Amino acid sequence: MKFTLPLESRKLSSLLEKAVSREAKLWKVYVPKKPTNQDTDISPEKRDEAVRWLRDVHSQLKLYPETLCLAIGILDRFLSAIKARPKYLRCIAISCFFLAVKTSEEDERIPSLRELASSSKCGCSPSEILRMERIVLDKLNWDLHSATALDFLYIFHAMVLSCKSGRLNMALSGLNPSQHVALLTQQLFHCLAHNALLQVRSSLLSLGLITLELEKLCPDWLALTVDLLHRLQIDSSQLISCRELVARCLSTHMASLPPNTVYICHPLPEPRDGGVLPMWYVSPAPTAPSDPNTTHTRSCKSSAKRKVEHMEVDEYFDGIKRLYNEESPQEGAPTYTAETPGGGQSLPVTQQNAGSSPCPPLQPVRET
Known part of the structure; x- marks a missing residue:
């Protein structure tokens, strides 16, 4: 069924309200831990390395983007709640990933635990992953359904298209909506692999990312940004600070060749x-x-x-x-x-x- 514009707008508003409520319930301010010993503490850099490794595993298995984003969210929530040793980080990461797979994917797309352990080369046995799964679930009170940055990105993108679909589609330079949101998803995952953005709420991170894109594509991007800010009830100064962090993060995106190549x-x-x-x-x-x-x-x-x-x-x-x-x-x-x-x-x-x-x-x- 294809919704008419007013009904579609109301449905998106309802989805946004539920996501914001869910985020407010589960999100906590990230307090970076200062490693005192490389052998006993997981540094922010090691966390970023684990996230990039999960991206490789996700790409190899060709699963939905929602699965990877949820896995990163579970990993960050768990690491903020406990103090773990670096030698257990891959076991923690692959356990969080498998929990996300079983939560987001259809049954026929879920790989077996033995297959996941073998293909990811995590160095853990299936029984070790299962034991770590139980620890993760206990620490998170068996509540994995958090509102991720990708959830907010999808909602914001759909809102923008529903408001200015004709003008925005002309500005997409040949990309259809799915290709455009896929490009934004790729940028979002690059941001999620940088611990500097862990102190930013998922909703604010997605809003900063999509407003940076709107600034390039839509003449009246500021009016759309103000409307989204009003819906989220976020102060504009927070968005400005977030946009600066996101822009700095995206500027470090790896290129195939140096910028001064002749x-x-x-x-x-x-x-x-x-x-x-x-x-x-x-x-x-x-x-x-x-x-x-x-x-x-x-x-x-x-x-x-x-x-x-x-x-x-x-x-x-x-x-x-x-x-x-x-x-x-x-x-x-x-x-x-x-x-x-x-x-x-x-x-x-x-x-x-x-x-x-x-x-x-x-x-x-x-x-x-």
């Missing part, structure tokens, strides 16, 4: 037989060239960047597109088959936009 644009080779170009060619955005050489290189850089962003989004897109009932990233787009650069297995290639020319690959300069 690129060389090689001549464009002739198309292969049948006029099909290799998979690694991408179409640059049309620009009004002033200097042909400069414009060609800049277009290649921007196209390569967009391709990398889409590859990162794909990790979470499959688990998110069900939210907006989208079956594929680009429905109805014709595809062709092209060979990989090394002559390996052929891959599907989406048809290039009419009138755009392919951009040759860029390579960093090698020192001679």
Whole structure:
């Protein structure tokens, strides 16, 4: 059933109120522990390392993004309640992850405990994970259904689309709603792996992340931000401080190459037989060239960047597109088959936009 706009808005408001109430009940101010001994205390840096490891396990098993976010939340709640030794951290982390899997995933998607212990290489036996599970549940009073940052992100995103869906969709630069929220999810998980943001409520963290995105996409982003602030009853100074932390965190996002890398644009080779170009060619955005050489290189850089962003989004897109009932990233787009650069297995290639020319690959300069 597809809701009309007023009913949809009321439903989103109700979901937000329930999430805020749940967060107020379970959330506690994070007090960072100052390690006195590396062998007896879990430092914030080790916590971040455990979160990044859980991201790798989650990516390998291809589970829903909600599962990973809940696992991180359970881990943080447990570590704030007890004092554990670093040698038990992986056992704690994988136990929290398995609890989240059994809470969020459908039965047919839940891996066996033996399979999880083997594939994650956590160094724990299934019986040790089960014992740690019981400890975690006892410390958290068997209450795992907390409101996560991803829950708030989904609600805020749906609210924004319901208010300004037409204008915002035009500003998404070709991303449909599921792809856009998948990109935000990838950014959120990057933030959750930084202990500097542990002192920020999940609702505030998601609000700071989505308002930073709105600032780039929507002309009247400030009015939308004020409305969301009013719904959360949060002071604007808290949001400003959170936005600064999130922006600083995202600025440290790992890149494939250093920012000052020098690129060389090689001549464009002739198309292969049948006029099909290799998979690694991408179409640059049309620009009004002033200097042909400069414009060609800049277009290649921007196209390569967009391709990398889409590859990162794909990790979470499959688990998110069900939210907006989208079956594929680009429905109805014709595809062709092209060979990989090394002559390996052929891959599907989406048809290039009419009138755009392919951009040759860029390579960093090698020192001679």
